[in-house]
Amino acid sequence: MxxxxxxLARQLDDLAPHLRERAEEGQARLAxxxxxxRAWAGRPESLRERLEAASTSWLLAEPLGExxxxxxxxxxxxxxxxxxxxxxxxxxxxxxxxISCYLLNMGRAxxxxxxxxxxDLASQPELAFEDERLVLGDRSDASREHVLSGNxxxxxxxxxxxxxLAQLADQENSGLPTLALLDGTLVLWGLAGKEFRGEIxxxxxxxxxxxxxxxxxxxxSDRSITLGSYISRPGGSELAHTLRLASCPLPQGQPPxxxxxxxxxxxxxxxxxxxxxxxxxxxxxxAALLAPGERSAVFRRANLEPTSIEKQFYGQHSxxxxxxxxxxxxxxxxxxxxMPLWIAQDEQKVGLLHALLVDQCRRGLGYPLAVMEAHxxxxxxxxxxxxxxxxxxGQVTAEGFSxxxxxxxxxxxxxxx
Amino acid sequence: MNKQESSEIxxxxxxxxxxxxxxxxxxxxxxxxxxxxxxxxxxIYAVVCxxxxxxxxxRRPVAHLxxxxxxESFLDANPHxxxxxxxxxxxxxxxxxxxxxxxxxxxxxxxxxxxxxRLCPQEEVARFSQSLDFLKLLLSxxxxxxxxxxxxxxxxxxxxxxRRAFLVAAGKELARLLANEPHRLTAILRRIxx
Numbered sequence: 001m002x003x004x005x006x007x008l009a010r011q012l013d014d015l016a017p018h019l020r021e022r023a024e025e026g027q028a029r030l031a032x033x034x035x036x037x038r039a040w041a042g043r044p045e046s047l048r049e050r051l052e053a054a055s056t057s058w059l060l061a062e063p064l065g066e067x068x069x070x071x072x073x074x075x076x077x078x079x080x081x082x083x084x085x086x087x088x089x090x091x092x093x094x095x096x097x098x099i100s101c102y103l104l105n106m107g108r109a110x111x112x113x114x115x116x117x118x119x120d121l122a123s124q125p126e127l128a129f130e131d132e133r134l135v136l137g138d139r140s141d142a143s144r145e146h147v148l149s150g151n152x153x154x155x156x157x158x159x160x161x162x163x164x165l166a167q168l169a170d171q172e173n174s175g176l177p178t179l180a181l182l183d184g185t186l187v188l189w190g191l192a193g194k195e196f197r198g199e200i201x202x203x204x205x206x207x208x209x210x211x212x213x214x215x216x217x218x219x220x221s222d223r224s225i226t227l228g229s230y231i232s233r234p235g236g237s238e239l240a241h242t243l244r245l246a247s248c249p250l251p252q253g254q255p256p257x258x259x260x261x262x263x264x265x266x267x268x269x270x271x272x273x274x275x276x277x278x279x280x281x282x283x284x285x286x287a288a289l290l291a292p293g294e295r296s297a298v299f300r301r302a303n304l305e306p307t308s309i310e311k312q313f314y315g316q317h318s319x320x321x322x323x324x325x326x327x328x329x330x331x332x333x334x335x336x337x338x339m340p341l342w343i344a345q346d347e348q349k350v351g352l353l354h355a356l357l358v359d360q361c362r363r364g365l366g367y368p369l370a371v372m373e374a375h376x377x378x379x380x381x382x383x384x385x386x387x388x389x390x391x392x393x394g395q396v397t398a399e400g401f402s403x404x405x406x407x408x409x410x411x412x413x414x415x416x417x
Numbered sequence: 418m419n420k421q422e423s424s425e426i427x428x429x430x431x432x433x434x435x436x437x438x439x440x441x442x443x444x445x446x447x448x449x450x451x452x453x454x455x456x457x458x459x460x461i462y463a464v465v466c467x468x469x470x471x472x473x474x475x476r477r478p479v480a481h482l483x484x485x486x487x488x489e490s491f492l493d494a495n496p497h498x499x500x501x502x503x504x505x506x507x508x509x510x511x512x513x514x515x516x517x518x519x520x521x522x523x524x525x526x527x528x529x530x531x532x533x534x535r536l537c538p539q540e541e542v543a544r545f546s547q548s549l550d551f552l553k554l555l556l557s558x559x560x561x562x563x564x565x566x567x568x569x570x571x572x573x574x575x576x577x578x579x580r581r582a583f584l585v586a587a588g589k590e591l592a593r594l595l596a597n598e599p600h601r602l603t604a605i606l607r608r609i610x611x
Contacts, residue, residue, distance in 0.1 A: 109497065117496035363495070365481070373497050376474070 030284050033243050033277040037285060040246050041069040047246060051302045054245055054259035059301065061238035064320055064344055066297035068239075074293050074327070074358040075351045078177045080114025083360055085181040085370035086164035088157040089378045091385060093134065093149040096409035098396050101129035102153055103388060106164050107377025109370045112174060123377040126160070138198025146200060155190030159208035166215040169225055179356035180216065182229040183371050186319050186338045191309055205313050213317045217342055226349040227339060228357065230368050234336035236321070238301060239282045244274035283334045286323040290334070293327035295354045298344045320344030327358050330366040424541075428534040430457060431505065433527045436558065438463065439507050440534045445499055446470055446488065448506035452568025454542050455508055458532040461524050462545055463508035464569045466559040470504040478502070508534075509558040509565070511551035521550035542576040546583070549590040556594060563601055566591075567608035574609075581611045 040047050044063055051060050062068075091103040104126040111119045128134060128148075136152070138144035146152055161182055169180050188209055194200060216227055249265060250257045257263075266272050279285060286296050300320045304311045310318055317340040324335045337357060343349045360368035380388070393403040404410075427449060428440035438457070442448045448468035449455060456462050472478055485491035492498055513524035537545065545551070555566045570587050577583040588606055595602040 111497050113494075113496065117493045119496040119500050121497060121500045369497065373501075376476070 026279075026284070029276065029278055030288065032247075033240070033279050033285060034288055036243050036247050036277050037239075037289075038069050040243075041067050044068065047242070048302070050245060050251060050259065051242065054261075054303060056241075056245065056259060056261040056303070058241035058244065058261070059238050060242045060245065060303050061299040061321075062242070062302040064298045064300050068297050068299070069289060070297045071290050071294040072296075072354070073291075074295070075355045077355050077359040080112075081177045081179065081356055081359075082172060082174050083109070083111045083113070083179045083181065083356065083368070083370035084165060084168040084172065085109045085183075085368070085374040086161045086168065087183050087371060087374040087378045088161050088164075089380050090153055090157050091380060091388060092153055093147060096406035097389070098393060098401070098403040098405060099129060100134055101127060101392070102134070102148065103127050103380075104157055104160055105378050105380050106160055107374045107379070108164055108168060109373040109377065110168060110172075111370055111373070112176070114176070121373050121377050136199035136203060138200075140198065144198060146194070151190035151192070152194070152200070152204075153190075155188045155204050156208075158184070158188055158190065159204055159212065162209050162212040162216075165227075166212040166219070169216050169219045169227075172219075172223075172225070176224070177352055177356070178223070178225040179353065179360065179370070180225060180227045181357075181360070181368055181371050181374075182227075183375065184229060184231060186229045186317075186340065187310055187314075196309060196312060205309075210313055210315075210317065213340055217316070217340070220343075220349070224352065226353040226356070227343055228353045229338040230357070230371055231336040231338065232367055233333065234283065234323075235281055236336050237279070237281045239285060239299065240279040242302070243277045243279070243285075244272075247274050247277045249273050282323065282336075286325065286334045290323065290325035292325055292332070293358050294325055295337075296323040298322045298350060300341065300344065314340075316340065316342045322350075322354075324354070324357060324361075326366055327362055330362060333366060335361075424535045424538045426533040427455070427536050428506065430528055430530055430532045430534060433530055433532075435510065435523055435527045436554075437466075437507060437509050438528055439505050442468075442504040442506060444504070445492070445502055446504050448504050449536050450568070450572065452565055452570075452572050454511075454537040454545060454569070454573065455534050456537050456541070457528045457534045459524060459528055460514040461510055461528045462512045462514070462519075462537070462551075463510045464551075464555055464565060465506050466509050466561070466565040468504065468506040470502055473501055473503050476501065507559075509555060509562075511554045512545065519545060519548070521548050522554070539576040542573050546573040546576065549587055552587070552590055553594055563605050564608070567605050570609045574611075584609055584611045 048062055051062060086106065086108045088104055088106045090105065093100055093102050105123055106126065107123045109119070109121050134148055136146045136148060148156060165180050165182060169178070172178050188204060191200065191204065196205060216225075219225060220227065245259055248259045250259050250263070264272055290296060298320050299322065300318060301310065319338050320341050320343070321336055321338045324337055326333045326335070337353065339353065343353065357368060360370060363369040364372050396403040426443065427447065428442045430438050431441045432439040449465050451465055451468070453465045454462060455465060485494055510523060512519060512521040552566060555569060556562050559565050570584065574580045574583045587609065591602055591605055595605075
């Protein structure tokens with residue numbers, strides 16, 4: 001046994017008191033945060049000015065038009081509708097493997113409810129081993145290249161998911177209200193810390209996610225199609241951070257000053273003034289505000305860095321979001337639903353998104369059923385990964401090449417004991 | 418086209434050996450009744466001895482009571498389930514055809530994987546069950562072979578003009594095969610009593 005449970009248990013003993021202490025403190029902060037949230041709900045303009053003038057690293061959000069403490073019950077679910085979803089999984093490039101390659105497996109689900117019930121669940125693998133598909137170069141600098149693995153591969157997978165959803169939306173000819181769903185956030189987080197240029201920019205952004213979102217938008221312009229990306233137990237904290245700025249004492253000072261987190265008026269070792277309303281995520285705020293099945297107001301990110309991927313590339317697809325409380329009859333949860341700005345600005349599409357998501361979560365017992373099934377189609381199990389490795393090695397040896405894995409990989413398969 | 422070819426395909430072989438095969442039913446819960454005579458390429462004749470409906474990917478179905486009272490409306494309300502469940506049935510091989518001849522013993526090779534499976538029409542059942550030699554294979558096959566044999570004889574009797582005469586002949590054949598197992602014999606006879 002390599003994990004020493006005896007020593008671990010002693011450390012775990014400290015967890016319970018810590019949890020209790022944090023829960024008590026959290027209750028007090030939540031009460032403060034709710035008061036501040038409600039107090040500012042009627043003053044969106046002053047809030048916007050405050051956020052825009054602020055100099056901070058927090059990610060912030062502002063309401064898109066509705067009162068920010070509002071809660072909306074779901075519109076009635078149409079008798080007939082179609083749910084579309086796509087999801088992907090991948091096997092990353094493995095430098096211990098005899099050949100460099102990655103495998104994407106894209107799952108999709110189309111489920112039609114109502115008078116002519118039907119479903120289509122399927123998956124499609126994509127194997128890439130050619131240099132031009134494994135390495136992203138940059139024409140303006142010959143020495144710049146990025147191997148498509150890790151976060152970059154995760155970003156490519158997200159792009160493929162949106163592309164597949166665009167294709168499904170394009171093919172949808174039932175004429176019924178249609179919900180197009182993705183899993184996770186709409187922003188390509190895998191590109192964080194990368195420079196958006198060369199092939200990364202072309203393949204993943206311009207001709208990637210942006211082109212796919214453009215395509216969905218074109219399809220949705222004359223059809224009853226709505227689009228959302230669903231996040232279960234979201235960690236998003238833009239509104240929690242916004243409340244910190246709302247409660248910041250700097251603008252109230254004499255003379256009033258714009259907020260600048262680098263000049264936070266606190267003594268060394270003291271908590272920050274905004275810690276009194278400091279929540280780690282937006283969820284508890286909406287757990288207090290929303291009844292089962294209700295959604296929050298629609299928000300959008302505020303005061304984004306000009307260099308952020310969203311600001312530079314997303315335009316009409318900039319991310320807006322609302323929080324959704326699970327309906328009665330399924331385990332309670334606050335979920336986050338992200339959507340492009342053009343959906344958020346269309347009252348009907350927001351209503352349809354809300355109504356159909358509530359129905360999907362009911363059917364999926366607390367998670368949208370179509371996304372769950374697309375995921376089940378995409379997921380590559382442990383034994384399948386192993387079978388893929390063997391197939392690959394078999395193919396390499398059949399061609400007379402050496403399939404010798406790295407010494408480290410070999411050591412895991414052939415130990416003495 | 419002869420009568421065998423004209424009967425409808427009800428399933429496809431997904432696992433096969435000389436003495437039995439498993440077929441996936443084309444329709445969910447569309448397995449033929451216990452004891453039915455089916456045939457597959459060869460032709461190879463077999464008697465349905467078991468059927469099951471389960472998840473395709475090894476996912477375990479979980480019960481969720483909802484408003485629907487029957488399977489059809491339940492599946493209509495949850496259309497994705499038809500893709501995730503499958504019905505398979507197992508059949509014991511009881512004979513094979515060789516040109517015009519019928520043999521009531523095992524074929525030289527197993528039926529092909531993915532071969533289509535058809536339900537034998539009544540005339541074919543009558544023709545095959547004119548000889549009762551297949552009962553020996555049936556009685557020595559499945560775990561519940563007595564139930565399968567009884568079900569098979571009840572169904573086959575309906576294909577014969579003189580149902581009673583067929584069952585009496587079958588009873589005599591059973592008495593001969595199970596001479597040393599009176600309890601089994603009685604149990605089967607009770608199940609096929611005309």
